[in-house]
Amino acid sequence: MKVTCKNCNHIYSGHYCSNCGQTAETHRLNFHFLWHEIRHSLFHFDEGILYSGKQLFTRPGHTIREFIEGKRIKHLKPISLVIILASLYGFMYHYFHISFVETTVQRTTETGIDNVKFNEWMGTHYAWTTLLMIPLYTIGTSIAFRKQGYNLVEYFILNTFKASQKLFVHIALFPLLNHFNGTHSMQTLSLVIYLIDVVFIYWTNAQFFNKLSLKKSLLLTLLSQLIFLSCLISLIIVVDLILKSF
Template sequence: MKVTCKNCNQIYTGHYCNNCGQTAETHRINFHFLWHEIRHSLFHFDEGILYSGKQLFTRPGHTIREFIEGKRIKHLKPISLVIILASLYGFMYHYFHISFVEPSSNGPSETGIDNVKFNEWMGTHYAWTTLLLIPLYTIGTSIAFRKQGYNLVEYFILNTFKASQKLFVHIALFPLLYLFNGTHTMTTLSFTIYLIDVVFIYWTNAQFFNKLSLKKSFLLTLLSQLIFLSCLFLIIFVVDLILKNL
């Protein structure tokens, strides 16, 4: 049966307009419509998070490669996923007053940065900080794995999913942060969590770049981390230099 699209007036057959994607069946906006939309939105929202989370811990590299190649319908959008998880972690970080600064390190550091204020700023801007670090990870990955045939944006998507994977891990390990918060153990714990992050990054890279040997994936993963850390320390050095001259 021919249908005239109520959105763009395209005449078509089927359940969706082949011009703009509007559904053929449109219902009157009432309480029934509102309830249906709420249930539909929440179901697909939760389903997307759960699906992406499961995939990132069962077959991370394979599912990210498939997403880049076009298999995307079940995933929550990668940037949206990062923002949601980072906002949740940032809220927990801020609400429970988590501090990676040792008790003896409170107040201004040797660089003149107030550790307490910096820690508080990190808690309230965690989502933005996470997003801003993704390009640095992308630089490291794109240089280390430059011969694998992906463009810069595809490497960005890869590292966006890695950031979500890392946030899932950090949220799962949050009880340990709360337990040892404000103690000298936090330094060891934060380093241990970083090593766990690197293990997951390697696992993801080994699956994503599945044409490489495990040894080469491992070495290139370490190289990408060194490039990321170099970029990060360079930015911190420049910012610190600017602050000292203000």
């Protein structure tokens, strides 16, 4: 049966308009419609997070490669996922007053950075700082794995999923952060968590770039981390110089 799209007036057959994607069934806006939309949105929202989370810890590189190749319907959109997880972690970070420096040390460091204010800023802007790190990771990955046939946006999506994977890990380990909060052990714990992050990054890369040997994937992963850290240090120096100029 032919249907005239109520959105663009295109005549088509099927459940969705072939021109703009509008659904053929457009029900009247009433309480029944509202309840259906709420249930549908919540169900697919939760399902998307759970599905993506499970895939990122069972077959991370394979599922990200399949997403890039077009298998996307079950996943929550990668940028939405990372923003949700980063916002949750940032709220926890701020609410429990997490500090990676000892509470007994001086409030202001030699560089003039107020530790208390810096930690509070991190907690309230964690989602934005997480998003800022993704392009830096992307630079490292795109340079180290430049011969693997992916473009910059595809490397960005890869690293967006890696950021979500990292956030899942950090949220799972949050009880440890809270337990050792403000103690000297936090510096050791942060190093351990970073090494865990690198292991997951390597595992994901080894699956994603499955045509490479495990040894080469490891070497290129370490190279990408060095490039990322170089970019991060350079960015911090530039920002510090800009702030000092005012």
